[in-house]
Amino acid sequence: MNLSTKSRYGLRILLCLAKSYGTDVPLKGKAIASEQGLTEPYFEQIIIKLKAHSLVATVRGCHGGYLLNRSPETISLLEIVEIFEGPVELVKCRKGTSVCPRQSECAAQSVWHKLSRTIRTELAKVTLASIVQENENSDQPEYVI
Amino acid sequence: MNLSTKSRYGLRILLCLAKSYGTDVPLKGKAIASEQGLTEPYFEQIIIKLKAHSLVATVRGCHGGYLLNRSPETISLLEIVEIFEGPVELVKCRKGTSVCPRQSECAAQSVWHKLSRTIRTELAKVTLASIVQENENSDQPEYVI
DNA sequence: TATAAAGTATACTAAATGAATATACAATTA
DNA sequence: TAATTGTATATTCATTTAGTATACTTTATA
Numbered sequence: 001m002n003l004s005t006k007s008r009y010g011l012r013i014l015l016c017l018a019k020s021y022g023t024d025v026p027l028k029g030k031a032i033a034s035e036q037g038l039t040e041p042y043f044e045q046i047i048i049k050l051k052a053h054s055l056v057a058t059v060r061g062c063h064g065g066y067l068l069n070r071s072p073e074t075i076s077l078l079e080i081v082e083i084f085e086g087p088v089e090l091v092k093c094r095k096g097t098s099v100c101p102r103q104s105e106c107a108a109q110s111v112w113h114k115l116s117r118t119i120r121t122e123l124a125k126v127t128l129a130s131i132v133q134e135n136e137n138s139d140q141p142e143y144v145i
Numbered sequence: 146m147n148l149s150t151k152s153r154y155g156l157r158i159l160l161c162l163a164k165s166y167g168t169d170v171p172l173k174g175k176a177i178a179s180e181q182g183l184t185e186p187y188f189e190q191i192i193i194k195l196k197a198h199s200l201v202a203t204v205r206g207c208h209g210g211y212l213l214n215r216s217p218e219t220i221s222l223l224e225i226v227e228i229f230e231g232p233v234e235l236v237k238c239r240k241g242t243s244v245c246p247r248q249s250e251c252a253a254q255s256v257w258h259k260l261s262r263t264i265r266t267e268l269a270k271v272t273l274a275s276i277v278q279e280n281e282n283s284d285q286p287e288y289v290i
Numbered sequence: 291t292a293t294a295a296a297g298t299a300t301a302c303t304a305a306a307t308g309a310a311t312a313t314a315c316a317a318t319t320a
Numbered sequence: 321t322a323a324t325t326g327t328a329t330a331t332t333c334a335t336t337t338a339g340t341a342t343a344c345t346t347t348a349t350a
Contacts, residue, residue, distance in 0.1 A: 001146070001226070001264070003235045003257065005309065011253045029326070042310060048327070061318035062324040077256070081146070090148045107280040108156045111222070112148065115267060119146075122263050126256060135252040150338065174297070187339060193298070206347030207295040 007084040009046050012036055014080065017056060017068040018128040026058075026065030046084075053083050072132060078123035088123065089116045152229040154191050157181055159225065162201060162213040163273040171203075171210030191229075198228050217277060223268035233268065234261045 016032050033043035047066060050056045057069040068075075082088060091112040161177050178188035192211060195201045202214040213220075227233060236257040 001148075001230050001233045001235065002237065003146075004307095008236060008253060008257070011256075012251070015252055028324095039311070041312070044327075045310090051326095058326065059318095060316090060324095060326055062320065062322095064318075064325050066326090077260070085146050088146045090146065091153060092147065106157070107160055107276055108153060111156075111271060111276055112153070115222070115271070118267050119264055122260060126260070131252055131256055149336090173295090175295095184340070186341070189298075190339090196297095203297065204347095205297055205345090206349090207293090208348065209296050209346090211297090 003081070004084055006046055006049075007081050009036060009038060009043075010050060010080055010084055011077070013043070013047060014050065014055065014068065014075065014128055015131060017066060018072040018075075018132055021068045021072055024067070026063075026067045028065040032066070049083050053079070055079070055083075068128075072128035075128045076124045077126045078120055081123055088120050089113070090119075091116075148226070149229055151191055151194075152226050154181060154183060154188075155195060155225055155229055156222070158188070158192060159195065159200065159213065159220065159273055160276060162211060163217040163220075163277055166213045166217055169212070171208075171212050173210040177211070194228050198224070200224070200228075213273075217273035220273045221269045222271045223265055226268055233265050234258070235264075236261075 013032055013036065016035065017027060020027060029043060029047065030040060032038075032047075033040050036043070038046075047056060051058060051066075054069050055075060057067045059065055059067065078088065089112075091109065158177055158181065161180065162172060165172060174188060174192065175185060177183075177192075178185050181188070183191075192201060196203060196211075199214050200220060202212045204210055204212065223233065234257075236254065
């Protein structure tokens with residue numbers, strides 16, 4: 001039940017870009033990488049995937065850089081996580097094929113699938129915009145144990 | 146976002162035991178293992194942890210075996226999953242220590258923690274009893290895509 | 291009381307995944 | 321055309337996961 005570092009960095013990179021969304025000034029890879037404590041090649045691995053899924057746009061050349069490609073309201077955590085982790089499913093019952101020989105006996109199976117769905121729903125609720133907004137509204141932590 | 150096989154087998158083993166809860170007849174390890182398609186030593190690795198957390202009780206000797214140690218209503222998926230996966234937390238920010246130097250700048254952090262909490266809540270809602278019951282009530286899958 | 295049936299415990303191996311680094315290449319604009 | 325920027329791939333290392341193997345302990349009962 002652990003997120004990979006790439007998902008986490010991916011979100012943080014997107015949050016950087018979301019903050020300057022609207023301006024047409026691309027952020028330089030170098031700047032983002034060093035702000036987030038990443039080496040440039042590692043940063044590239046992450047952003048290349050974000051680009052492949054068209055969450056970011058790139059501007060090449062000597063004043064190039066990266067831009068958020070869609071409005072922050074339309075980018076959810078679910079989308080981000082699935083880029084790096086693959087489908088959010090707690091169990092992969094014979095990947096690809098839809099029928100498992102044991103399925104009929106397997107009460108457990110449907111429980112995991114239902115939970116996976118719930119998790120996906122929760123992830124889909126959170127957008128870049130909502131994160132940025134929440135962060136601006138409060139300097140306090142949003143929850144207390 | 147993948148559950149380990151041990152969590153999954155753990156649940157299935159517990160469901161076996163839950164079905165015969167109330168009778169005082171212990172289920173033999175061999176029987177459970179072969180029913181679930183596990184080798185005996187591998188089964189043992191799993192059940193030993195369930196025992197260590199006192200979810201199951203054992204009866205030793207030549208008519209021994211395993212019994213559910215608590216009522217199925219009181220055993221939740223959260224408890225089972227945490228036995229095998231550790232704490233359900235999407236991110237581990239400097240394990241052990243509570244403060245992370247980057248935390249203040251890290252809007253992402255609180256999002257992951259909130260989601261982790263939600264997931265824990267959902268896991269806690271499902272008990273062995275509810276799974277067994279749901280499974281008896283319907284031969285149909287409980288959801289449709 | 292021997293023994294077979296049952297549980298306990300630990301060590302090892304192989305495969306997969308994850309995290310990070312290194313290096314070489316391609317595109318673009320001042 | 322050179323500097324700046326992004327693109328792509330391959331390699332290394334560490335960790336985790338899954339599963340196997342083996343040796344040992346307990347206990348009911350024949």
